[in-house]
Amino acid sequence: MPAAHEHPQHHINMVKGDVAPTVLIPGDPARVLVFAELMDQAHKVTEKREYITYTGTKDGVPISCTCTGLGCPPTAIGVEELWHIGAKNIIRIGTCGSIQPHVRAGDLVIATGAVRGEHTSEEYISMEYPAVADYRVVRALIDACRKLDFPYHLGIIRTHDAYYMESPRASGDFRARLQPWIDMGVLCLENESSALFVISSISGLRAGTILAASNPIWEAQPSSEEWAANIRKMVQAGIEAARLLHERGLA
Amino acid sequence: MEKQHHIQLLPGDVGETVFLPGDPHRAQLIAEHFDSAQLVAHNRQYVTYTGTYRGVRVSVTSTGIGCPALAIAVEELVKVGGKNLIRIGTCGILQKHMEVGSIIVATAAVRGDGTSREYFPLEYPAVANLQVLEALLASAAARRVQPHVGIIRSHDAFYVESALARGDYLARDKPWIESNVLAVENESSTLFTLSTVRGCRAGTILVGGGHHHFPERPVFGDAMEDLLHQITQIGLDAAVRLAPAG
Numbered sequence: 001m002p003a004a005h006e007h008p009q010h011h012i013n014m015v016k017g018d019v020a021p022t023v024l025i026p027g028d029p030a031r032v033l034v035f036a037e038l039m040d041q042a043h044k045v046t047e048k049r050e051y052i053t054y055t056g057t058k059d060g061v062p063i064s065c066t067c068t069g070l071g072c073p074p075t076a077i078g079v080e081e082l083w084h085i086g087a088k089n090i091i092r093i094g095t096c097g098s099i100q101p102h103v104r105a106g107d108l109v110i111a112t113g114a115v116r117g118e119h120t121s122e123e124y125i126s127m128e129y130p131a132v133a134d135y136r137v138v139r140a141l142i143d144a145c146r147k148l149d150f151p152y153h154l155g156i157i158r159t160h161d162a163y164y165m166e167s168p169r170a171s172g173d174f175r176a177r178l179q180p181w182i183d184m185g186v187l188c189l190e191n192e193s194s195a196l197f198v199i200s201s202i203s204g205l206r207a208g209t210i211l212a213a214s215n216p217i218w219e220a221q222p223s224s225e226e227w228a229a230n231i232r233k234m235v236q237a238g239i240e241a242a243r244l245l246h247e248r249g250l251a
Numbered sequence: 252m253e254k255q256h257h258i259q260l261l262p263g264d265v266g267e268t269v270f271l272p273g274d275p276h277r278a279q280l281i282a283e284h285f286d287s288a289q290l291v292a293h294n295r296q297y298v299t300y301t302g303t304y305r306g307v308r309v310s311v312t313s314t315g316i317g318c319p320a321l322a323i324a325v326e327e328l329v330k331v332g333g334k335n336l337i338r339i340g341t342c343g344i345l346q347k348h349m350e351v352g353s354i355i356v357a358t359a360a361v362r363g364d365g366t367s368r369e370y371f372p373l374e375y376p377a378v379a380n381l382q383v384l385e386a387l388l389a390s391a392a393a394r395r396v397q398p399h400v401g402i403i404r405s406h407d408a409f410y411v412e413s414a415l416a417r418g419d420y421l422a423r424d425k426p427w428i429e430s431n432v433l434a435v436e437n438e439s440s441t442l443f444t445l446s447t448v449r450g451c452r453a454g455t456i457l458v459g460g461g462h463h464h465f466p467e468r469p470v471f472g473d474a475m476e477d478l479l480h481q482i483t484q485i486g487l488d489a490a491v492r493l494a495p496a497g
Binding site for chain 1 (some may be wrong): 331363402430
């Protein structure tokens with residue numbers, strides 16, 4: 001743990017004490033507002049670039065939410081600076097594209113580990129180092145989903161950089177590009193978790209990821225209302241997991 | 252069905268939980284902890300005993316050293332009914348703050364081996380199964396053992412990265428030491444990746460027999476036997492926890 005910083009962190013614009021021990025990190029700034037709505041109370045701490053932070057309480061437990069923007073480059077910055085100001089648990093909350101027939105819209109995905117299909121984490125440590133979620137955060141996310149009765153899948157996800165190479169809107173035969181991962185049982189695609197996991201393991205932070213799934217990306221997708229409802233469930237599970245980590249003496 | 256080419260086993264020859272030491276001699280020592288055990292097969296370095304422990308059918312298959320031989324054992328064990336694969340072995344400690352003789356439970360492994368690369372691109376993570384990890388931790392806690400829990404490094408060339416290695420091995424270890432890697436050994440990265448993809452559950456529990464910062468203080472003899480006895484007991488208790496209820 002680095003020394004306490006008195007000056008606000010360069011990007012997230014916060015000092016020690018501005019965030020709770022557990023911070024949820026969405027990519028989309030809109031989800032910070034979903035978080036604020038689901039808390040008993042929450043106030044906006046700061047906003048700079050794509051980094052917006054709210055801190056609040058749920059059942060008396062302090063929890064924060066900092067948006068990191070899309071992709072590993074800004075996520076890495078967010079995670080580093082949250083670590084500098086005393087965060088202990090970081091839970092990514094977001095959405096993903098399913099690449100397995102049994103992972104469908106309405107389901108949540110809890111990551112045990114992530115394929116490192118991005119380059120940010122490789123600047124930290126070579127590719128053979130595992131992007132693994134912290135098992136205590138994974139356990140809290142599982143228990144949260146069970147308690148809330150939300151269906152979930154547990155397994156390895158794929159993080160990558162280029163959305164327009166691996167998505168239903170991608171050019172060319174995206175399914176052929178994805179086939180090796182489908183065959184390995186990788187559940188879904190997203191853009192942030194592998195850097196979060198690698199940097200957290202190196203720094204001694206506990207990290208996890210929970211995602212709202214789409215239908216398999218080669219199929220029709222749910223309506224925007226359905227998406228919004230699923231995202232709400234996902235954020236709710238993230239908040240409950242944060243509460244459980246606090247209850248278990250891990251925050 | 253013919254017997255599996257290397258391990259010389261048929262479906263039904265092993266329990267759902269199979270312990271995987273590297274050393275063939277250790278297969279026998281582990282089997283001595285079972286309530287009953289029978290030698291089922293012995294071919295090359297692959298020695299298998301099957302028996303029961305507290306009513307649960309368990310097995311031990313030695314794999315020999317390294318991922319090439321371990322991958323063969325995993326592929327063939329899955330075909331004959333192995334579901335929980337628990338590596339029990341030794342490792343070299345990397346972190347200065349850890350004692351020689353520490354017990355380590357792996358959450359994941361650095362893929363410094365060649366075998367798993369032939370199967371899966373390097374960006375795929377080598378992660379231990381959550382249920383096996385939790386069963387090992389609960390079993391250790393019940394026996395009042397406090398293991399170090401974290402990432403280990405698997406690699407191929409013992410004489411490049413060990414307390415007995417040539418040259419400045421600590422310089423080679425530096426990136427791993429700085430990334431909180433606890434210890435080095437030779438099998439878990441292939442065990443974790445291959446098990447995840449083949450749909451079985453894998454975990455690893457180790458004793459740090461050597462220490463990269465204190466090469467003059469290895470653990471051996473009776474002290475080592477006692478530690479291996481402890482991790483075998485923890486592994487057996489984990490097998491009971493992993494067995495289906497009833």
